[in-house]
Amino acid sequence: MVNVLILGAGTGGVILANKLAERVEGDVNITLIDRSTRHLYQPGFTLIPFGMYSVQGCTKPVVNFLPKGAGLLRGEVERINPEKMVVIAGGRKLTYDWLVIATGCRPAFEEVTGLDRALYRSAHEFYTLRGARKLRQVLHGFTSGRLVVSIADMPIKCPGAPLSFAFLAEEFFRRRGLGREVEIMLTTPSEVFSKPEVAKTLEALAEERGIELVSEFPLAEVDHGSKRIRSPSGEEVPYDLLVVVPPHMGSEAIINSGMGDAMGYVGVDKHILTAADFENVYALGDATNLPVSKAASSAHFQAEVVARNLAEDIAGSGIKARYGGETFCFILTSFTEAMVVGFDYENKLYQGKAPLPLLGPLSLNKITRGNHIAKLLSRWLYWHLWLRGESFPYTGGAE
Ligand SMILES: Cc1cc2nc3c(=O)[nH]c(=O)nc-3n(C[C@H](O)[C@H](O)[C@H](O)COP(=O)(O)OP(=O)(O)OC[C@H]3O[C@@H](n4cnc5c(N)ncnc54)[C@H](O)[C@@H]3O)c2cc1C
Incomplete structure (x- = not known):
């Protein structure tokens, strides 16, 4: 039995669990650990103060989104010992074959x-x-x-x-x-x-x-x-x-384990997403020191890459997928209009429409009503498709 441990059942952790479960067969155990059993839709927080979203609409039980067979342990991740392949969480000692750090970051x-x-x-x-x-x-x-x-x-x-x-x-x-x-x-x-x-x-x-x-x-x-x-x-x-x-800052557990920089962010290979010095440890999302915006959109793209790489690692193929720094970012400019921008490590802004070249509905780098509607629709997409492992069908377009 191969044990995959995912630390953090936030955006990146849950998307990864779903994408990985789709790719692996047979004797692979996927376990997530989180201090909370509630999953938060954080992009909705900006809208709550204006009464556009309710608190209830931005939080749901995380078990609703886990793939069949995946386990969820509730507890505080206290320490990681990557040499011994052990995690101490909720007072328990857990061993792993493959580890993914997806503990996000916190307002300090x-x-x-x-x-x-x-x-x-x-x-x-x-x-x-x-x-x-x-x-x-x-x-x-x-x-x-x-x-x-x-x-x-x-x-x-x-x-x-x-x-x-x-x-x-x-x-x-x-x-x-x-x-x-x-x-x-x-x-x-x-x-x-x-x-x-x-x-x-x-x-x-x-x-x-x-x-x-x-x-x-x-x-x-x-x-x-x-x-x-x-x-x-x-x-x-x-x-x-x-x-x-x-x-x-990154999670205290990363600092306590000596696995991060001074701010507690894990250093990772910016394309493969393995943690520095440990080939069987990946990190994704806000927990990393990647030179991209800390956003659900980037965690989503990274989860796709980690799922593919882990599945190939487990199969022993040696094939590696690469993350190119893809990120999308919405700016709400009013209650009816928004701007959306997309970019990657090349730092060139994506142009035109996305995800479909002519139809959009996103108009990149423009302030439009369509972008605003898409932003509001994205909460539904998050709960019903993205968190459950569906991909956002656009990963490029830089000029
Ligand atoms: C106000 C606001 C607005 C935002 N707007 C947008 C937006 O419009 N678009 C966008 O793309 N992104 C937006 N984001 C950012 C987005 O929500 C995050 O980038 C995304 O959630 C990162 O995913 P993650 O999995 O890395 O971390 P998270 O989703 O934060 O998950 C981390 C998980 O790890 C758990 N955890 C951490 N430490 C421990 C520990 N020691 N033990 C146990 N569990 C632990 C936490 O409980 C959490 O469940 C916004 C965020 C905020 C706060």
Whole structure:
């Protein structure tokens, strides 16, 4: 019997389990370990504060999505010993033949000085389910002043989400007749968007909508008393309501096992996705230090590659599939329109329509209603097709 252990039953872990189960036959045991039995649809968190999605619509029992025969162990992964091929989780010692690390990353609120005093008082967030739900009430009660959305540091999950939040917030207050009373600002540690062609369009739109963009402003400190945020060089921005996107870090278990960098991200071969130094360990998704956006879309493409490689490893064929850095990213520019961009390691933006060349429905690099409809439809696709192992039929198109 071959034992495959998948650490983390989030987006990457569950998609991988389904794709792998389709490819292997016979004596292969697939077991997932997660601290939670609920699966979260995190791309929905950005929409919860505006009442577009409910909390219930963004979480479901993970067992509903596992392939037949796969096991789920509930427990905290504490440590990995890759030399001995052992994982300590939930107080148990588990052995494996093949290991996949899919423990994602987490918002590290403790990394911003003063945020502990401000959080859920003058500062809020939408990067946790709890935070997104609470922010909904807070936005409804906010009638005037400056709302500052502040990204502390990169990398974060879904770099487009804070920008989407700012655009949605502007429209939310405008629709409620508070467009003049509420001022919106977005601070970012680097540029507004990493692709200059896209950044230009989004910056022009922000200007048109009166959203102030402040780039090169890493967030070092939140002063709850005076309601100010500070950068490391001492620049200050006053706020009335702060929506903070904290720095992110990999799982503690990776740090404790000495398998990651200082931020707890696992180093992997960027094409094959094996963890550095260990041929029988793969890692995918947000847990890795791959030079791609931390997004469900990239975890999805990576899960396809890991499933193929693991199946070939188990069969002993020596054939390797390669991940090319494919990523898609949505930016909601209003309650009715969105932009979608796609790119890969070559760093060239995909062009035209996707996934079908003439029909789309996605219009790449454009702000359209069709993109917005596709974004809303993608939650259904996630729960019913993608999480269950269906592929997104587009992996290229770079010019
Ligand atoms: C606000 C927000 C908006 C987003 N918007 C989008 C979007 O529009 N498009 C997009 O593509 N992506 C978006 N994302 C990002 C996307 O959700 C993640 O990139 C994706 O879920 C990554 O998948 P993963 O499997 O690597 O990690 P996750 O899905 O986070 O799964 C990790 C799993 O590991 C478990 N785990 C971690 N550590 C341990 C441990 N020590 N022991 C046991 N279990 C553990 C966790 O409980 C979790 O279930 C968004 C994320 C957020 C927060």
